[in-house]
Structure formats: structure tokens, C-alpha cells
Amino acid sequence: MEKENIFAYIKINDMKRSLVISSALVFVLLLSFQCKKETACTMEFRTVGIQVIGDTLDDFYTIRNLNGDTLRYESYGFEENYYTVLDDNFHVYLKNTTENFTFVGIINGQKVVDEAFTIRGDDCHIDKVSGVESVIL
Numbered sequence: 001m002e003k004e005n006i007f008a009y010i011k012i013n014d015m016k017r018s019l020v021i022s023s024a025l026v027f028v029l030l031l032s033f034q035c036k037k038e039t040a041c042t043m044e045f046r047t048v049g050i051q052v053i054g055d056t057l058d059d060f061y062t063i064r065n066l067n068g069d070t071l072r073y074e075s076y077g078f079e080e081n082y083y084t085v086l087d088d089n090f091h092v093y094l095k096n097t098t099e100n101f102t103f104v105g106i107i108n109g110q111k112v113v114d115e116a117f118t119i120r121g122d123d124c125h126i127d128k129v130s131g132v133e134s135v136i137l
Contacts, residue, residue, distance in 0.1 A: 041124030047120055048128045050103055054101040054137035056081055057113070059106040066099055084125060085117050094121030098129060105135075112137055 060083050062071040074082035085103045098120040105113030116129030 014094075033112060042088050044125070045088050046125045048083055048085045048117065048126060048129070048131070049082050050132060051079060051134040052081045052083060052105055052115070052137060053134055054112060054114075055107055057083060057105040058109075059108060060113070061104055062086060062117075063102040064099065065102060076091075085128075085131070087110050088125055091124070091126050094119065094126055096123065097121060107137075111112065 004093045021099060042093075060072070060073075060075075062085050063069070071086070071090070075088065076081055083103070083105065086101060096119060101119055103113060103115045103117060104111060113135055115132055115135060118129040120127055120129050
């Protein structure tokens with residue numbers, strides 16, 4: 001090979017190598033932006049609730065205002081007359097959104113509690129945004 005052709009051959013190979021390396025770097029950068037960061041969730045189980053002071057409810061439920069669904073929970077007995085409005089079992093429906101709920105309490109067939117709650121979900125749990133802690137009958 002002539003001296004000029006050798007230099008041209010080397011120059012073309014260097015350009016190809018630079019192009020391959022640049023392409024690989026761009027590909028790796030694009031992949032890194034597409035990777036979703038994993039969220040480390042705790043094992044805690046959250047409950048949003050209300051304490052009813054003055055009497056014990058015969059029945060209670062939560063209404064999901066978005067669609068009118070009725071949600072029923074057992075009274076866990078954490079505290080006397082403490083009733084669940086919503087718990088982490090509902091998180092799959094509330095993930096990264098905020099919704100309004102209404103807690104209804106019944107005594108002797110009469111509605112005695114009707115309280116509004118706003119509850120949001122993050123990647124892992126539910127949290128109360130607004131709503132009362134307790135109600136006195």
C-alpha cells in the first residue's frame with residue numbers, strides 16, 4: 001500500500017471506531033433514562049379511621065364518591081369505637097391519585113355520622129389529606 005492510502009485507511013478506521021463508541025454511549029444513556037427507579041416500600045399497614053365518641057355504631061361503611069361504591073371494613077378494635085374509613089388494601093385503586101370518600105355511621109337504622117374524607121395514595125401506602133379525627137354524638 002502506498003503511504004497516502006495507509007493514512008487514509010487508518011483515518012477511516014478511527015472514524016468508524018469513534019462512531020461505534022459514540023453510538024454505544026448514546027444507547028446506554030437512552031436506556032438509563034428509561035429505567036424506572038424502584039421505590040422501597042415499608043411493611044407498615046396504614047389505616048385511615050374515625051373515632052365515634054358517645055355511642056357505638058350498629059353499622060358503618062365508606063362510600064367512594066367517584067363511583068358510589070360501598071366499602072365495608074371490620075372494626076379492628078385498635079381503640080374503643082374506632083372505625084376504619086379506608087386501609088392499605090385499597091391502595092391498588094388509589095396509587096398516585098387522590099379521591100374523596102364519605103364515612104357513614106348508623107345507629108338504630110338512622111344515619112348519625114356522615115363525614116367527608118380526602119385520601120391519597122403514593123407508590124406504597126394511603127394517606128389522609130383531610131377529614132376529622134373524631135366525631136361526638
